[in-house]
Amino acid sequence: MILGRFYRSDRGGAFLLAGLFVLAVVVPVLNLAVPESSPFHLSTYTVTLIGKYLCYALLALALDLIWGYCGILSLGHGAFFALGGYAMGMYLMRQIGDRGVYGNPDLPDFMVFLNWQELPWYWLGFDMFWFAMLMVVLVPGLLAFVFGWFSFRSRVTGVYLAIITQALTFALMLAFFRNEMGFGGNNGMTDFKDILGFDLQADGTRVALFLASVITLAVSYVICRFIINSKLGRVIVAIRDAESRTRFVGYQVERYKLWLFVFSAVLAGIAGALYVPQVGIINPGEFAPLNSIELVIWVAVGGRGMLYGAVLGALLVNYAKTYFTAAFPELWLFALGALFVLVTIFLPKGLVGLWKRKRDTEP
Secondary structure: OHHHHHHHHOHHHHHHHHHHHHHHHHHHHHHHHOOOOOOOOOOHHHHHHHHHHHHHHHHHHHHHHHHHHHOOOOOOHHHHHHHHHHHHHHHHHHHHHHHOOOOOOOOOHHHHHOOOOOOOHHHOOOOOHHHHHHHHHHHHHHHHHHHHHHHHHOOOOHHHHHHHHHHHHHHHHHHHHOHHHOOOHHHOEEOOOEEOOEEOOOHHHHHHHHHHHHHHHHHHHHHHHHHHHOHHHHHHHHHHHOHHHHHHOOOOHHHHHHHHHHHHHHHHHHHHHHHHHHHOEEOHHHHOHHHHHHHHHHHHHHOOOOOHHHHHHHHHHHHHHHHHHHHOOOOHHHHHHHHHHHHHHHOOOHHHHHHHHHHHHOO
């Protein structure tokens, strides 16, 4: 019934949800039930790789919500992704306990190495899963609220806002590189052991994290689609198309933009939290401005302003990146830049826009 309703109002979204459902059923079966000797067996490495792609898809969905529908181009969404990842990483580090290299039950190995004498106050509470998940939502959301409140109140828009968001993630990257921050410095956090008492290296845990990524992406898509189809969504689109006119008719434009920006940041933080236990590391490199620029390319390639286009773009570009960085490592960055230029010139609405145009022209 739900897919039928989506198919009538959002055909692309219905295909996306159906595809996610198939993934949620097929991938665990091929990994856990099919023996390794079978050609149909799906390795745990592949399951983890798909789960990582789904986290990127959720991040792209978060950006498309504000860029595609509200016209807010953020070149700093990688910062919210990384903050969510660090919150999860802090929880995973606290779960190691005395199983670390130095055997300290309270301090992570990097703190022992740097001669820290006690756990910093901002690490307190991260031994509890519920507290860490609260921080996954609260920290990116609070940063987005403060940043957005000052930016939108000052009516900073367009390229100026994009530059400021890029400066934000660059400043955070420099700060997290410092050992004095207490987040692992250049090396970040790694060597995670378990989550909620389950071994992170076990096949069942990997499948569970994959399923969590699938479910979170599906639920997030439905929520975003509900927002866009609501009265709130119509106001958001009006702000994108004619911000001054929308403000003139009496809408508090800054409040709508701020709310959407914070919600998008929370989605990005959740994506980061799902990403870290699957890849097994989080370091300041996740704050790099290049990551946020790549995110914009994912959305542009798939097709911004359609939600499912952003998901498709993230999956396709990251799959291509995995393949070409192994096959042609010297040429990948040039190919990525050329892809963005070609899409901007010839496919302004992305691959999904090309498909829709072809479908509409068919007799």
